[in-house]
Amino acid sequence: MNSLFIWGVGTLLVVAYIWHFTRQPAWHIRGLVYALIHVMYRLRFLGRSNIPSRGPALVVCNHVSFVDALVMGGGSPRPLRFLMDKPIYESKRLNWLFRMVGAIPVESDRSDPGNVRRALDEVSRALRNGDIVMLFPEGRLTPDGETHTFRRGLDLILRRDPVPVIPAALSGLWGSWTSHAHGRALSRWPRRFRARVALYFGEPIAPGQATRQLLEQQVLELKRQADEWGDNHPSESES
Known part of the structure; x- marks a missing residue:
């Protein structure tokens, strides 16, 4: 195992992310992402039928690792538009990708005056267009595996756009090389698979x-x- 392997896995994640959110025919896109994450993990999905088949909605979830968006995208029966940190969104190498997939950047007004208002306006446009917007209201990856206090920005979205809200939770990704379990995420080689x-x-x-x-x-x-669910249960998927 070497850095080329890690780079290859990362490339697959990015490609899958792009293909899923460019709104190509659903059977092709969702099948690809679904297959990819099943290669990477033994998965249990529960409650996917709680995602409305049409119309706007907001999905909120705990934030564990850098592959959360991929698992969320593969697990959702509809495309999701993600709210993400502006510094990551503006990455010189990846900005064009994030634009392509419809990500919505957000930064504090202290760092970028007016950015929160612009981000909220974009969230409103997406919801009024009938999209599903996904956000991690902790605002960062968990540093210890626990779910931390949701930030007040969520209140602003809830007040501006009264739409159905679906809570969600991820488990099992803490400890992976894409989490902060053993130091900075993505700073070491993968140690476990499936x-x-x-x-x-x-x-x-x-x-x-x-x-x-x-x-x-x-x-x-x-x-x-x-x-x-733990490690003693078989891999399974439920709607």
Whole structure:
């Protein structure tokens, strides 16, 4: 195993990400992403039917690793538009890719005055266009495997755009080379393959009923349920 292997895996992640979110025929795109993540992990999906078949929605999830978006994209029955950190979005090598997939950059007003308003306007346009917007309200990868306090920016989105909100939780990616479990993510070679990973989608919360505190509680409960699946259960997928 060497750096070429790690680079190859990273390239596959980026390619899969692009193919999934360019809205090509669903059977081709979702099949590709679904197959890729099943090669990488032993997966359990639960509650995918909670994603509405049409219309706008917001999905919120805990943030564990740099492949969270790939697993979320493969697990969702519809394309997701991700809210992401502006410094990553503006990467010289990857910015054109993030533009292609419709990612929405966000940065604090302290660093970029007016950016939060512009990001919220773009989220509103996406939701009013009937898209599903996905965000990690912790605002960063977990440093210790636990789910941390959701940031107040979520309140702004909930007030501006009363749409159904689906809580979600990821389990099993903490400890991977794409997490901060053993130092900075992506700074070492992979040590394990085919890890068991669970993605649970909760029941939608009606428009106007979701709060930041309620969503944080529900994501924590979904994560607890996903964690209970544990390493002693067989790989499986449920709708």
